[in-house]
Amino acid sequence: MPVSRPDDPIPQTAAGLQALFINTSLKRDAGKSHTAKLMVMAETICSRAGADVTHVHLADYDVPNGVHADMREHGADTDDWPDLWNRVEAADILVIGTPIWLGQESSLCRTLVERLYAMSDTLNEKGQSIFYGMVGGAMITGNEDGLKHCASSILFALQHLGCTIPPQADCGWIGEAGPGPSFGDPQDTGPAAGFDSEFTQRNTTMMTWNLIHMARLLKEADGLPRYGNDRTAWSEGARFGLEQPHAVAN
Incomplete structure (x- = not known):
């Protein structure tokens, strides 16, 4: 297959797909989020490839921590999660973005994972996890170590819930160790911090296209068999070829 050129049209592989990007930055002002600056790179690729893209700044919503579908039924005064869940359920592509704090993903990111987990008993029409047929990715920013640790934590959670994780489904940028510019911060010379990182540009692009390709494959296959x-069948007694091993005599 010939290598595409910069002026080649972008294939509309994502046409008809719903892509949801959830930014778990701790900044209340979405416009000041460094994580959002990175996420917009992937969002733009998805949009140009034909996807319907939605960006959620989680700090704009009241999403209490907990592992129930609606925390108002468990003591919370308010809970925006049921409305947000409608967007998640409709997504073919789910990307979680987080900054790094002390080597870990943000507290909002962990809350999001907990609330996603609260939906793990919800099944689709095939009796599978409601997350089957959805693909997941992770985007990380910071100026300290922890990029791969945070990505592994997020991607493990997503696959455990039932999302499909394509190859190279994470990307990110971290600056030099210690205090310093975050992704997209202005610099005295050259482009904004991180904008010239070949590693970040390449991994962001490959992650996004792999998410699109996998989502398209699942969409056309009507999900997993x-x-x-x-x-549902398991609870009714089906065992799908499972056989208990015989006891081994001493």
Whole structure:
């Protein structure tokens, strides 16, 4: 296959797909989020490839921590999660972005993972996890170590819930160790911090296209086959070839 040129048209592989990007920055002002600056690079690729893209700045919403679908039923005064969940449920692509704090993802990111986990008992029409057929990715920013640690934590959670994780489904940028500019901060000379990082540009692009490709494959295949993962059938006695091993005599 010939290598595409810069002026080649972008294939509309993502046409008809819903891509949801959730930014778990701790900044109340979405316009000041460094994580958002990185996420917009992937969002632009998705949009140019034909996807319907939605960006959620989680700090704009009241999402209490907990592992229930609606925390108002468990003592919270307010909970925006049920409305946000409608967007998640409709997504073919789910990307979680987070800054790094003390080597860890943000507290809002952990809250998001907990609230996603609260939906893990919800099943689709095949008796599978409601997350089956959805692909997941992670985007990380910071000026301290922890990029791969945060990505591994997020991607593990997503696959455990039922999302499909394509190859190279994470990207990010970190500056030099210690206090320094964050992604997109102005600099005295040259482009804004991180904008000239070949590593970040390449990984962001590859992650985004791999998410698109995997989402398209799942969409055209009507998700994953139900044999072997139909929880409804399991509860009714199906065992899909499982056989208990015989006891081994001493």
